[in-house]
Amino acid sequence: MAGLARRSGIWLAAVAVVLVLPWIFSSGFAITTLNQMGVLIIFSLAYNMLLGQGGMLSFGHAVYFGLAGYSVAHVLNGIGAGTLPYVPVSLLPLVGGLVGLLFGIPIGFVSTRRAGTVFAMISLGFAEMMTALTLILIVFFNGEEGVQTDRWAGPEPFGITYGPDIQVYYLIAAWCLLATLAMYALTHTPFGRMSNAVRDNPERLQFVGYSTHRVRWLAFALSSFFAGMAGALHALNVEHVGFETVGVGQSGLVLFMVWIGGARAFIGPIFGAVVIAFLNSNLSGITEAWLLYLGILFMVTVMFAQGGLSGLILMHESIWKTDVRLFRPMVRPYALGIGATIVACLGAIGLIELIYFMSTRSTRDTGTSLYSVPVDAASLLPWLVCAGVAALGAEACRRAYRPMAASYADAIETVKAGAAR
Amino acid sequence: MTAHALELRNLRKSFGKTEIIRGVELAIEKGRIHAVIGPNGAGKSTLYNLITGLHPVTSGRILLKGADITDKPPYEIARRGLSRSFQVTNIFPRMSVLENVRCAMLWDLGYRYSFWHFVGRRRDLAERSEAIMEQTGLGSRRNVPAGLLSYSDQRALEIAITLASGADVILLDEPTAGMSRSETEQAVALIRKISQDRTLVIVEHDMGVVFDLAETISVLVYGQIVASGPPAEIRANTAVREAYLGPEAA
Structure with missing residues (x-):
């Protein structure tokens, strides 16, 4: 019972956060970012049903996201023009989910016969095919222009028009909470458990009576449903669906989000979606090199933190559950390690920005600003300073990481010794 | 006549041109412990892989409790009440001991691919997994990820998964391999x-274990059964001695 209370406590807290957020971040820009986060949270949780829970690496999950987006845009336009019967706009995410399911069932049947490389290649094939179709099936996809729509369609129940962004925020928030709850609940069902089992050991799964194909297919279909729901909300949010939403780019983005956030924990994709959506809307305005930074972040997590950002936090879970005081000797080495990393990054980012500026500038003017400091990129000084800071940071990292790892190992040793007793 | 628990009729299997199983005839009575012994490379593991549907047979038939299961997929065979353990530990490493055991019983208890039940709230799942963990001595390890268990605990889990499916015919593949005395x-x-209300087939290299446990022993040499009978008879059989100790000893 205590467990139940604690778990519902987390959900109530989530509801509270969702209700309060737009009061704190009330600017139009912030609401747009929050809306994007909500959409991407659903999409990445759906994707993680495949990757983290079912062990299937897909390069084409945007197909269900995008197709649902297009469909919902057409439905909205139909309602607006009076050619389609009225469906409350609030329920359109369900329509999107059903569209995702409709495509996920047959495509899933074909592609989940095999896992691993074969599955990944088939998913890539479908994504490429959809991208090609956007230029062929003009009636539905409208080529490179995409489909424009207006979410202010039909009657206005309780005065909800979805005109202002804040109303869309609450729509996305409500569906995001519902979808998250549903996907979390799914992990505790027989299907969810067998999905983990097929990831861990597909051979043994067959000897306890399960067909690996059926389990993967079901996971694929349900995941497509939630991806479709996210696509529908995307269409409602930006009132435009373009060819890029069904393709490899969008599919890669969701893989990035899930991996950077961490595929092993349920909360990982939420983390990833929030971080990426935040960086996307904030960094893309500040630096043109933002995709490069995203790529580097992805590579670093692949190489050094396979559990993603959530994994870095959760690897300390057993420590705080045992005794929070165990963190005390870790504070200093961790502070040094993190500080050194920040210094190294500041230097490296400075260099990258200088290179980027010099190679992409359109005028002869070499004056730019770095960290709000005006600099002349043609002079040697900013280059030397950045290189110096980067080198200093790298050396500091080299010295600080070992004590940091050692302090972690010590704490874990203590935890293990305690557990053995 | 009641059907045998498991029956192999003129079973053959070739990999390329090499015939590994060369016409095996074997009938295993219900409720017995039946050991299959034989030198390395005799085809014992291949035999298991044929019975459980991992490999397709070249010719011959396999009957489980009288029903033909030849070339059925492994999950079909498992659903009909045949379960096996593996020589090389074959568990779900990232899931806890409890999860491992519970996964193995979901089909048998009728949950199939359900996504509308919560596994943590079902009494039948809790009761059977408690019983299985108790029986195999894994109760205190229930929340440990299976991949982190000690070797002997992993072997016990291997058997626990095999048992959990509720099968009444169980094939054990070298259950004591690599264990201390x-x-x-x-x-x-x-x-x-566990043999009390089940039929057990055991492949085992430890002759002490075989003669201690088995009620019937079959000897497999180069893909054929050369002798079958109670332990005392097998011990005295010249063909068996030849297979194990070479022609001079016989």
Whole structure:
């Protein structure tokens, strides 16, 4: 019972956060970012049903996201023009989910016969095919222009028009909470458990009576449903669906989000979606090199933190559950390690920005600003300073990481010794 | 005549041109412990892989409780009440002991691919997994990820998964491989305990274990059964001695 209370406590807290957020971040820009986060949270949780829970690496999950987006845009336009019967706009995410399911069932049947490389290649094939179709099936996809729509369609129940962004925020928030709850609940069902089992050991799964194909297919279909729901909300949010939403780019983005956030924990994709959506809307305005930074972040997590950002936090879970005081000797080495990393990054980012500026500038003017400091990129000084800071940071990292790892190992040793007793 | 628990009729299997199983005839009575012994490379593991549907047979038939299961997929065979353990530990490493055991019983208890039940709230799942963990001595390890268990605990989990499916015909593949003397004794006691209302087939290299447990022994040499009978008879059989000790000893 205590467990139940604690778990519902987390959900109530989530509801509270969702209700309060737009009061704190009330600017139009912030609401747009929050809306994007909500959409991407659903999409990445759906994707993680495949990757983290079912062990299937897909390069084409945007197909269900995008197709649902297009469909919902057409439905909205139909309602607006009076050619389609009225469906409350609030329920359109369900329509999107059903569209995702409709495509996920047959495509899933074909592609989940095999896992691993074969599955990944088939998913890539479908994504490429959809991208090609956007230029062929003009009636539905409208080529490179995409489909424009207006979410202010039909009657206005309780005065909800979805005109202002804040109303869309609450729509996305409500569906995001519902979808998250549903996907979390799914992990505790027989299907969810067998999905983990097929990831861990597909051979043994067959000897306890399960067909690996059926389990993967079901996971694929349900995941497509939630991806479709996210696509529908995307269409409602930006009132435009373009060819890029069904393709490899969008599919890669969701893989990035899930991996950077961490595929092993349920909360990982939420983390990833929030971080990426935040960086996307904030960094893309500040630096043109933002995709490069995203790529580097992805590579670093692949190489050094396979559990993603959530994994870095959760690897300390057993420590705080045992005794929070165990963190005390870790504070200093961790502070040094993190500080050194920040210094190294500041230097490296400075260099990258200088290179980027010099190679992409359109005028002869070499004056730019770095960290709000005006600099002349043609002079040697900013280059030397950045290189110096980067080198200093790298050396500091080299010295600080070992004590940091050692302090972690010590704490874990203590935890293990305690557990053995 | 009641059907045998398991029956192999003129079973053959070739890999390329090499015939590994060369016309095996074997009938295993219900409720017995039946050991299959034989030198390395005799085809014991291949035999298991054929029975459980992992490999397609070249010719011949396999009957489980009288029903033909030849070339059915492994999950079909498992659903009909045949379960196997593996020589090389074959568990779900990232899931806890409890999860491992629970996964193995979901089909048998009728949950199939359900996504509308919560596994943590079902009494039948809780009761059977408690019983299985109790029986195999894994109760205190229930929340440990299976991949982190000690070797002998992993072997016990291997058997626990095999049992959890509720099968009444169980194939054990070298259940005591790599175990110390005392661990082997525990494993033998466990096997004896689980044999009470089930049919057991055991492939095992430890002759002490075989002669201790088995009620019937079949000897497989180069893909054929050369002798079958109670332990005392097998011990005295010249063909068996030849297979194990070479022609001079016989």
